[in-house]
Amino acid sequence: MAISTDVPQTVDWNGKKVPVYPMEIIDFSKLLSQEPAEIERLVRCCQDEGYFYLDLRGIDGRRMLEDQQDTLKLMYRFFDAPLEAKNEFGLVAPHLGYEPIGSRTGVLENTKDGYEMIKVSRDEIQKDSPHLPAVIKNSPDMKILEHAIAGANIATKTILSALSTGLGLTGAARFENTHRNDRPSTSTLAMMHYIPSEPTAKNIGHQKHTDISSLTFLFAEQWGLQVRPPGSKEFGFVEPKEGMAVINVGDSLRFASGHTMQSCIHRVVPLDPTEHRYSIAYFLRAENDVMFTDSEGRLITAGQWHDEKFFAFTSPPEIQALAPSSMILGGMTEEDEAVEATASKDAPSPVVGATTLGESVQVY
Structure with missing residues (x-):
């Protein structure tokens, strides 16, 4: 399956027409049945583009759609609470706790940034007394969070298993055997609230990045997510589709696949600057002590990669500059019209890993 060469649909954003990129649809029920044709399509999606829709409208996926709606209701209540209540524990760990608006660099x-976020890790939610703000630490809300995390974990593990089968992996080499449920990891559920943001605002969107995760399982009913497909020259929107989640490959699975899979470059911008936008993302990550080779050729654990990348992009620019250049986008490269135009005029080459067009980079 080659990347589509069809002229994409466009939408108006920030005074110009921006593409809406087409995405393949993978049927969750067919993955559960290990249907060979669907597994082959899945492998090609991950190798060619690094993202796809996961169709959950069959009987096996409907519970996850119901969990999404319950989680959204919890989020509306949580984000409406006073800042002191939401930030009771602050950021306990990079994958657990609350981050207020403006904690990171913005899109421009x-x-x-123009969002606030509460993260609940899979390991933490299973404890007798997890670190959660009191405003959502009650029996009904805890059950909602457990269901959301469990459903997303089942879906992403099903995808990993299908990828292993499609690539002919056996035994310990199968991807799911480095994502065992009883081993410590930084897998987490992130719930995000984006505030209304005009293009001239000081808090806007979520800047471009690749995810640390192996797989990201995303629900978002509103427009705002943009991807930059491999080989493309610009970001384009992803159309929200009812009954479907958006799945994207992250750095860890790219590394584990021998760099044959694409880690999806993406960001969030306000298509409608007047609305409050909500999204739910589950980041499935490898066990903390799993080893892989990153884009610099370093042998590194999944836990170390998570901590290094998170630290790099929550640090001042002078500290970020010390990180390997490939850490910014997980080793993915970009073709940029501005860079090409500069090169054609024999100007000095841009610094490897530098951003262009006033953009900045971030990580979950």
Whole structure:
């Protein structure tokens, strides 16, 4: 399955027409049945583009759609609470706790991000007394979070298993055997609230990045997510589709696949600057002590990669500059019209890993 060469649909954003990129649809029920044709399509999606829709409208996926709606209701209540209540514990760990608006750099130069986020890790939710703000630490809300995490974990493990089968992996080499449920990991559920943001605002969107995760399982009913397909020259929107989640490959699975899979470059911008936007993402990550080779050729654990990348992009620019250049986008490369135009004029080459067009980079 080659990347589509069809002229994409466009939408108006920020005074220009921006593409809406087509995405393949993978049927969750067919993956559960290990149907060979669907597994082959899945492997090609991950190798060619690094993202796809997961169709959950069959009987096996409907519970996850119901869990999404319950989680959204919890999020509306949580994000409406006073800041002191939401931030009771602050950020306990990079994959657990609350981050207020403006904690990171924004989409455009000299801006801060335009979202707040509460993260609940899979390991933490199973404890007798997990670190959660009191405003959602009650029996009904805990059950909602457990269901959301369990459903997303089942879906992403099903995808990993299908990828292993499609690539002919056996025994310990299968991807799911480095994502065992009883081993410590930084797998987490992230719930995000984006505030209304005009293009001239000081807090806007979520800047471009690749995810640390092996797989990201995303629900978002509103427009705003943009991807940059391999080989493309610009970001384009992803159309929200009812009954479907958006799945994207992250750095860890790219590394584990011998760099044959594409880690999806993406960001979030406000298509409608007047709305509050909500999204739910489950980041499936490898066990903390799993080893792989990153894009610099370093042998590194999944836990170390998570901590290094998170630290790099929550640090001042002078500290970020010390990180390997490939850490910014997980070793993925970009073709940029501005860079090409500069090169054609024999200007100095841009620094490897530098951003262009006033963009900045971030990581979950």
